[in-house]
Each structure stands twice: as C-alpha cells, then as structure tokens.
Amino acid sequence: MNQINVIQEIDEFKKLLSYSKNIGFFFGAGSSCAFGLPNIYKLTEDVESMLNSSLKPHFLNLKYSLSDLHTRTNISVEDILNYVRQIREITGEKEDREYDGVNGRVAQLLDEQICKKIFDVIQAKERAADITELRKFFAWLDIANRSNVKEVFTTNYDLLLEKAMEDNRIPYFDGFVGSYEPFFWPESIEKSVSNNDSTFNWIRLWKIHGSLNWEFRKDSLSDSFKIVRNGKVDEPENELVVYPSKEKYNLSRKQPFIAYFDRLKNYLLQGERLFIFSGYSFSDQHINEIIFNSLRQNPRLYAICMCFSDEQVDLMEPNAISHLNLCVMGPQKMITNGKLYQWKYDESIGNASESNLYWNKGEERFILGDFKKLSAFLIANSGKKKSIEEAVYGK
Template identity: 55%
Template sequence: MDKINVIREIRELKTHLSYSKNIGFFFGAGTSCALGIPNVEQLTAGIEATLTDDFLVNFKLVKTDLESIITTRKVNIEDILNQIRRIRELTGETIKEYEGVSGENAKLLDKEICKIIYEIILDKESVADIDTTKKFFAWLSLLNRDYSKEVFTTNYDLIIEKSLEASQIPYFDGFVGAFEPFFWQESIDQFVSKNDLTQNWIRLWKIHGSLSWFWKEDKKTNSQKIIRIGKVENIKKEDNELVIYPSKEKYDSSKKQPFIAYFDRLKNYLLSGELLFVFSGYSFSDQHINEIIFNCLRQNNRLTVLVFFFLDSEVENLYKQTSSYMNLNVFGPTKAIINGNLGEWEFTPHLYPNEKSDTYWNKAKNEFMLGDFNQLVKFFIANSGKKETIESITK
C-alpha cells in the first residue's frame, strides 16, 4: 500500500481553507455522536427497550421481517420506520395487515417511535456540551466569503439550532413565519446575490427532517403540510406527527416539502462552480445522497470534496466506490484516499521541523485525529487566526 505524507496533505488542506472562497459542509450522525447524542444503533436499542405491549409486539414483527431481507448489516430504526410507513401506505392505514401488522397499528407505532426518539434525543441534548458546535459556527460566520455559507445535515436533533441561537448567529432553513412557520419553497430555489442582506446568514438544510417539524393537516386541501414548532413541552400530548427520516409523500405533491427541496439544493450547490465541500460524521450509507455526490463529482471538475472519517473501515468502503474520483480526498485515522489512491499515513516531522502537528496528529497512537468532529473544529480554529474572537462569540 502506498505511503501518504500526512504533513504535506495537511499543508495542502490549510491552503484550501485559506483560499477557497466558497466552502460548504455536510454533517452526519458522527458529529452529534461526538457530542453525546446516540447514534442510530443506540437509538434502535433504546426504542426497543422503551416500547411495551402491542407496540413492542408489532415492532418485533417488523424488525424480524426486515432481518430476513437485510442480511449484510444490522437492521436499524430508520429501516424499521421505512417499513412501517410502507405498511401504512399499502394498507391505507386500515385493519388490513402485512406480516401480521395492520395499517392502523402501523400508524400508531410510527407515532410512538417518533415520540420516543424525541424524548431520547432531547434528554441527551439537555446535558450535551455544545461548545464545539458553537465554536464551529462562530468560525464559519467569521469567514469573509462572497458566497452564502451552507450546511447540510442528516441529523434531526436540535444541536445546531441551539448552538446558533445561543451565539446569536442568524441562520435560515427555508421556513418563514412566527406562529406556525411554514416551508417556503421559493426561498431556496435560487442563490442569494452579493448585495442581499442575508448573504452571510448560515443556510441550514436538514435533509432527514427535524425534531421541530410536524405534519399538520390542511383541511381546505385535505392534504398534509409541514410546519416548524419550537419547544414542545410534552411530546406525548402532541397530536401532530413528527417529521423525522421522512419516507412518505403525505402532502400536496404540487408543493415541494423541505426534504425534497433540500436534495435539489444539494445537487445545485455541488454543481454551482468552484466549491470546497467538507464531510464530517457521514458514513456514506445513504445511497440516495451518495448518488447525488458522485454524480456531481463527475460533472463538476471545480468541485473538491474532503471527507473526514472516524474509522479506517469507512475509508476502505468508500474507496471501493470512488477510486476513480480525482477531486475527492478522504482522511482516516491511519489510511487515506488522495488523488484516487488508497494509502497509509506516513508521519515525517524531521522533514518539516517547524510544523506544529498537535492539532491533527496523535503521536502516542500514531493516528490522524480530524475524523473526530471535536478535533476537526479545534483544527479549524487553531488555523483561523481568530481564536480570541471566536471564544468571545461563544461566551
């Protein structure tokens, strides 16, 4: 296996960060896990441990059925929610059954699971240290760019919103209004101009839904729309369904709902010209997202994608799919993909005597550290020259 000089690549990375006018980010579950929010496996186990009576019986029926179909990995809660929603659609939410689960019970189970997810995640959020996220957005908001600052995420927790609001950093997610903010498709179909007052606002696109989104029936059109609600005092008493990991088209199809418009935004953004796009905490397990990313890598030769992985196995898995992409660089603890080549990190401090490596290299473990979101943010701040300003914003 080839050797890749980690110091040389970090110097190249610093140059990218310094001179790229347009920088975007994509955050997966790993960024929230770094702050103590449960990952999908932990969430699946927590939900199964919480469910009781008929809810648990139906949950196990769905899970067992999926385990006979999905054999290459563990079935998770997102698989289960997808299947439950298929049952709802197939049965029309009636007494008709699929694999022993009626449409009526599937609807009740769907709502119960989402409420448990809400309670589990909000409980962890209440004790999470969000300083890292606050510092990241303070750093991002200080970047002097000519483009809007766009952040895409599959996370449905509210860590990002809490961090931005705690630091009083303005952001926009496509919802407008005050009483029951509604999604305004036209607001994200085009990019802002340089003289737009909101140009430097953070753009936040939550492509798997959010704990603050709820389905609400529009009685005039007999269809469902999505509204955004702030803090919910008691999720058990909330009649409207949560919109997390949406997989059903339960709305007026003439109007794009957030998750569909966000996918379009991601594609258009990646094709928009010169762009540095950074992934953190995303394992590339969602084929719908991957298809957009890989297509854009092929179509836009001015797009540079950087991926930071927490595990070397993730580097190897991505290499099997992306070995031909020269504009994709991937960083793992001991392995990396640079210019289409998979190699092992080589640390040569004697060749760079003035290089400070403590922000990205763990000498004790002989590992690259930036796959950890906390370390990645420290690296950004350390090389920004604005550490004191960032600290003052987050305080």
C-alpha cells in the first residue's frame, strides 16, 4: 500500500478550514460515544435487558428472525424497531392479526416500550456526561465565519447538542415553532434566510432520526397524530419519535423527516461547501443516497469523513474511490483522490509543531476520528482559543 504523509495532509486540511466560507457538519452516534453514551450495539444490549418479561421474548424472537434474514449477528435495536413498525403497519395494530409470531397490539406495545427504554438509558448517560468539549465546539462554530448560515445535521436522538448550545446561550433553530406544544413547520426550513434577518446567525440543527424530546401527540379535533417537541423531559407521556422507519419517512411532509432530508440535499447541492462527518458509520442508505448523489452532482462540494476505526475506512473504500471529492481519514489509513494510502509520519516535511493535536506518536495513529480530538484541533487551529474558553468558562 502506498504511503502518505499525515503532516502534509493536515496542512491541506488547515488550508481548507481557513478559506472555506461555508462549513457544515454531520454527527453520527460516534460523536455521542465520545461523551460516554452507548453505541448502537451496547444500547441494544441495555434495552434488551430492561424490557419487561412479557415483551422480551418477542424482542428476542424478532432479533433472531432478523439475524437469519440478513445472515448477520450484529442486529441493532434500530433494526428491530424498523421490523416492529413494519409489523404494526401490516397488522393495523390489531390483536387478531400477526406476523412472525407478533400480533399488532404486541407490536405497538413493543415499539413504545423499546423507545421508552432507549430514553431511560440515554437520559441516565446524558446526566453523567461532561459536555465541556462540546460546548467549546459550539463556541468555535458560533464565532466562526458569519457570512453563511451554520448547519449541523445529526442522526443522534440524544439531547447533548441542545444542552451544549443552551449552556453557552447560543441560539439555534430546528424547524419547530411555538411555546405551548411546539410543532414542526416545514416552510421555515424550505426558504433561504437573508443575511439581514435576525436569525441568520442562529445555528441550524437538523435531527434526521428524531429526538428524545419529540412525541406523537393526538389532535383532539382531527383524531390524527402530530409531532410536538417538548423542552426538558424527565418522563415521556406519549410515544417517542426516534429512529423513523421507512413508513414514517413517507407518512407526511408535515413530519420533519422528509423535510430534513430535503434540507440536507439542498444544502449539499448549493455551491461551494466543506462538509465534515464525525462519528457517522454510513449505515443509513436513505442518507447515503443523498450524500453520494450530491458528491456526484456538485463538484464544489468537498466532504471529509473522520473515522474512529480503519474498518470504517475499508467499508467506505468502494464509494470513496469513485468520488474524488470525498476524503476518508482513519487511524492508520486514508483515502484521498480515489486512492487508498497508509499514513506515514515524516517530520522532515511540513510543520510538525502541533502534530500532537492530530497524531499519537506512541501508538502511531491518527486521532481526529475521536470527536473530542477533532474539536480541540478545530479550536487550536482557529487562533481564537482564548475567546472560546471565555465563552465557555465565563472568564
């Protein structure tokens, strides 16, 4: 395998950061794992252990069915949720209809309890999380180039991002409006905001897989369900809106998911962009189609994927070699300009004075796949570290 000098590549990355006027971010589960939240497979184990005795056998049976169907053992709680929701759909939630040993009523109860246990697990981890580095990241993003709207997309349904911004008193917008029961207003994210609008510098947060503080609420007049966003929630009263299945994507444009997908597509297709992925495993085909189509259609879009493991680099290789505007960086490997390389650390070329920010000399590996390390690198490279720390610590 050919080698490439990590110092030179980081110098190029620094140049991209300095001249890019529009930088967007996409956060996956790995970014939350950096703050102690479980990855999807640990979350699956936790949910499984917490289900009540009447529903747990159904959960396990569906898990085994999916293992046989997909010929793999790493079935996640999201896979199971999607399957449960398909059963709800085809049975009409009726007790006298069943599929794969699960009737409609049980599927409904199982869906609701899985989401409730996800809430319990993540909320407990959120309370214990130290989000100082996340607050620093948003302080950096808030004072970064103000000539373009700042947008953050995420598949995470935890509330760490919201907590970090609110702790910093940074205004953000997610498409919901109102104060009593905030409702989703798609028109608010479909129109461009002029730079003289008071909300122009608000950070846009698009939670593509829903959120722990979204609930389905029944409308008393129409007898239909709507999605509302709560504030701080200690105990959800209604069914949570997390990890929407394919059916939920297609239910209505009044729901956030399709509108968020459209926002992602439009954002990536509009002019020059630097788009940085952190903690995203590229396991959602709905999202991947938008990303790779945008990379093909917009030659001025440049995407960088920071990977925590080299296994992810290997998985990305088939797509990365056919998209010259996609760069993938892992601990030992990198894909750039359609070619796979092995990292080489050579201090004789380039500026190695701050290499500890992106390279672990002892373990000889690239470390920006860790969100905390990426955040520290961005802040150090900005030249505004003092202002950022003042914004966080108030000194």
